[in-house]
Structure formats: C-alpha cells, structure tokens
Amino acid sequence: MNKTITVLPGDGIGLEVVKATTVVLDKLAELYGHQFEYKYADIGGSAIDKYEDPLPPETVESCKNSDGVLLGAVGGPKWDNHPSGLRPEQGLLGIRKALQLFANLRPVTGHESLTDSSSLKKEVVDNVDLMILRELTGGIYFGKPQERRQMDGEEAALDTMVYKKSEIARIVRQGFEMAKLRRQKLTSVDKANVLESSRLWRETVEEIKQDYPDVELEHMLVDNAAMQIIRDPKQFDVVVTGNMFGDILSDAASMLTGSLGMLPSASIGEQAPGLYEPVHGSAPDIEGQGKANPLAMISSSAMMLKYSFGMLEEAETLDRAVSDVLSAGHRTGDIAKEGETILSTDEMTEKVIEALKK
C-alpha cells in the first residue's frame, strides 16, 4: 500500500520523537512492502517564527490531503508571553477543529516491566488496559458566551458548558463500537446530579445502548471516576466522557503507566485523516539533548496504522516491538531506575527496529 503522511514535528522534542518514528515506520514499510510518503509542515512555535501564524493554511491543506497526520508537540518558553492568538497551542486547537476531530482516544496500557515507575502500587497497575475516549470539539472549552463582564458591581468571568444531542451521540457511539472490539464494557462519565448537559448526555447514552445489547454499560459521576481510576483502574475497559472531564481524567490515568513519555493518543473524526500524537509536550528541559523517549510517538504511529490505514497486523507488530524492548529492560532516562543503563533517543529507536525484525 502507498500512504501519504503529513508530519508536523512542531517544537522542542517534537522534532526528535517524530524523526525517530519515521525511521521506525520506514523499516516497518520495508518489512511489509508498503510505501510511506512524508510531507513536512509547520505548526506551533516554529510556525509562528516562520509565518507569524501557529497554523498556516498550507499546513491545514497538507493535512487534509493526507491519509494520516503525525504530530510531535508544540510550545516552549520562547512563545509563552505571546498574545493569545499567537500561541503555539492555537495551532493544536486549530488543526483539531479544521480536521473535525471530535474523538480523542488515549489507551493506557501498563507494561509489567515498568510498573515500578508508577507512583501507585504494583498490584494496582500491573496489566492495566483501558481506553479513555474524550469528546474533543464541544463542551465548556468551546461554548459561548465565554467572556468577562460586570456582575453585581464586580468583575466576573463566564464559560458555557453546552452539548448538542448529535455531538453526544457520535462520541458515545464510538465508545460502544470500541467496547465491542475490546472487553465489551463501557463506562460513561458525567455529572448528571448537578449539570443539565450531563443529564442530556446520560439520556443519549441510554438511547444508544439499545443498539448494543452485548455491551455492559455503567454510568459514573466524574468525582467518583477520578477516585476509581486511581483506586482500581482494572475495573475499566472503555471510558467515554465530555471534553473537560476527559481532559482531567486522562491526565490522571497517564500516571498509571509511570511516564508521560509512554502514552500515545489518536484524534479521529468522521472522515480521514486522523491525527496521531504523544500525550507529552515539547519538554524544553531536555530539548536537543538526545534524551527524549520516542515510544509514545512510535506507539501513536501504531494507532495510525490501525485506525487510519487499517493495517492491523503491522500495528500489532509495532506494538509488540515496543513491548519487547521494554521487557528486555531497555530504558530512556525518564523510565530508568537508579543504576540502569540509559539509552539515547537514537539508541532506543534502534532497539525498536531490531525488535521489529525478530
């Protein structure tokens, strides 16, 4: 198969982990007889420097004309004091919107060999395997009005939590579909005891459940969910929730695996292409030092193979290679324990390539 991939390295270690990933993908393509063509484009701080625009129109165009998009990370201290329209994160929010990526998938998979790096007890996190599905283009981050105004004679600020039924339905349906492919359990997280938008959410989930008789459904209030994810994460299979709740829960869940450098993510819409990026940021503290762990980006590319290209076997081969490398004890600095040998980004990449060939 021939596939065109738009590559958005972004800023900081984004460049390093993206480079590692294309090297790995090229080896995989060679093994399976595929051809991946990369189109590089700018986003975030580097795009601001070049074009005074965190998301130049050429970048959007390139993404729309690709089969998949790989994104490193954006941001850094250099742009922290820029006015709000010229911030690197605007590039990220903009591309999600331009591609209509309404669903964000974050798998949290515990590697047995790494559970010592988690701040939680080994027996709690051993073999944890859950998927958080977060609504990405609606809810309180986008609701209008969002403004400052005078209220009762003093300054006040206002955000609006709004969900249309159709927005809820499309993400919830994704949740049921995903649960069908996994362990057949869906947990829908809301705040229906307080919020009207959550009561519509819950009603909609119940309606869609009729189409999925084999999937076990439970509703959970977000405060309880935050507690349960830390207390007993193995009770979860697929968790579906709105934008803000998902933002917070997925970061909490990220600590189950012990390192941000391990977590992949995918953002998908109704039409291709999906956007695949690690959960971590641009890590300015280690930028350019060859210390970045490339595994989250590499695992994100495995999600691209699976969800955008339908290359299930190739995705599995890549996931297995990452898992084998960890089981063999290879570590970058962020996941190494005291006394363990620390590999550079390039050395870790080489280990993944060696594991692919096995």
Ligand code: NAD
């Ligand atoms: P960060 O994820 O960049 O870094 C947090 C810590 O984890 C740092 O100590 C870093 O060295 C370490 N780390 C992260 N990824 C790593 C990896 N792959 N290998 C080894 N160590 C890794 O978060 P931050 O420091 O809060 O943010 C830095 C910048 O990144 C900010 O400008 C922020 O806005 C941006 N950011 C971007 C994204 C994104 O592009 N999706 C996400 C989060 C933060």
